[in-house]
Amino acid sequence: MNLTARTDRALVRTTGGSIRYALLDFVAPRMERTSDRPPVNLAFVLDRSGSMGGSKIELARLAIRNALARLDDRDRFALVAYDDVVDVVTESTPATAEAKAGALERLARIDARGSTNLSDGWLRGCEQVAVGLTADSIGRCLLLTDGLANVGIKDPEVLRTHAAEIRARGVSTTTFGVGADFDELLLQSMADAGGGHFYYIDSAQKITDIITSEVGEALEVVARDAAIAAHTPEVLVEQLTPLPFERAGEATLVALGDLVSEQSVQVVMKLTFPPAQTGRQHEVTFRLTDRDGVLGGASATLTWRHAAHPEVDAQPRDRSVDRVVAGLYAARAREEAVRFNRAGQYDAARWALKGVAARIGAYAGDDTALRGLAGQLMGEQQLFAAPMAAADRKTRHFASANMSRGRDVQGKANRAR
């Protein structure tokens, strides 16, 4: 395990308020033998409301069939279908050949009808996972929907809170949004708070691939509940990535969720320094932790030193850190711009992009990558300044959300292999 830490600049001002970024990088260990993997405990929650009719529900059935084929006796699964009523099609059961065959038979009879009680369908799925949850397993509820929650709990904040609470109790939530009519912000926030992933599936043909991939990731988890912890007395720490983040006294914790074999992880923390005399140093040690100690507590240390203004002004910058930081700010600005655009606040959408473009431009110097990024953001302003097609908005949201969460363009884990 090798954790590396870099900063954009190592000197900070004596007058306080200097902001620096710490870029942390590591690759999760490789899963050597799949026979050693932790058991997974999944619930598939399928939206069967009217709009899912036709190829969508057919492909979803196929996706679940493929996913079940990858599970074996040590795993568990459950199947829930919902419209305005919730059917637990198959109660949580060990994934034996008979159980899988029985579930597929019942699955074939699920057809689209009715309206969308997303919350109860999802909660029933979580409940099924929770019933068979053991200390060593990976519990995940997979929610596939193409619509808005119009029955049951509809408030996104409430759903988000429940997702976080359920996550803290061992069941994470992954969401799949199909087509153009679901609420990407709701599904994204449930997945963020729920410690899982959000996927935008723009065409039904991709349902199978994406669900199979998410289940495959669950089968390749090498470290559960991974986190980066830092002991940061005196320094104010914030973070740029939208991962769950906690400060407790002098400790700062960024939750990374479950890591899959050879997953490449990059996290950026923003540090604000207090005033101090010239020569004072701040040493910050970052440590990797996880529930089972697989990551071996790898650590890396960065040191910042207070110096006089001329020295601070003249110091070199690590452009590789600048580029990652700028990329994250840009992704965040785009995510915000989508949110404003959705709400019809077109000026705000433009300002979000313009403001970040100006900031990046200010420190870009002659770095072509940074100047290019600032230019792109400026150019995108016009796109967000008018109503946008739902599918377009979802594509843009998904692209920037993946970027800021360190996932690839399809929402899958970045792998070092």
Add this chain to the structure above:
Amino acid sequence: MSDTNDTPMSLGELATLADVTPRTVRYYVQQSLLPSPGSGPRARYGRPHLTRIRLIKRLQKQDVPLAKIRSALESLDDAGVERLLTTLQAEPDHTDQLRAAMSTPAVDYIRGVLGGRSSLPAPPPRFASAPSASPVPGAASLSVPAHAPPPQLTRSQWERLPLSPDVELHIRRPLSRHQIKQVDRLIHLATKLFQEDAP
């Protein structure tokens, strides 16, 4: 970690950095919890003093008696003190998270939400007198999950927890960790009690 970057500090600077009073620092030195800084106004403190005070504070928070802390410190060199401090402060508290989860397991939490037809933190008016038709979700929302974002409660608010269809518990938040545990136990007991008596 090394002490090569050690900048000597005065008593006042050390006390400010460590967030204790100068008197506490002197007391610790007198109790041999800290190495002697030399005497008089020329007394100089360094990083080993700072990390030791932080470790003492941390251990005291865990109710470790000072005598025990002293013997622990005697057996540690500077690097050992740093390591212990980092471990104590930066380790995510998985045991705490587990405890939170144990007090209301996932199943109970989810069933609470499904059963309660919940519309969450609609903070009821202070001392709500009439029972309201909109119940709040289960007890679980009281326990703070280790990975949840920090709570942003700046003022206190009342939360109402239904224990049975006819009985509610009113809680003013925020609560201390200790109180949260007590309330969790109370809810656990109450839930059992009302289930027993259910017709």
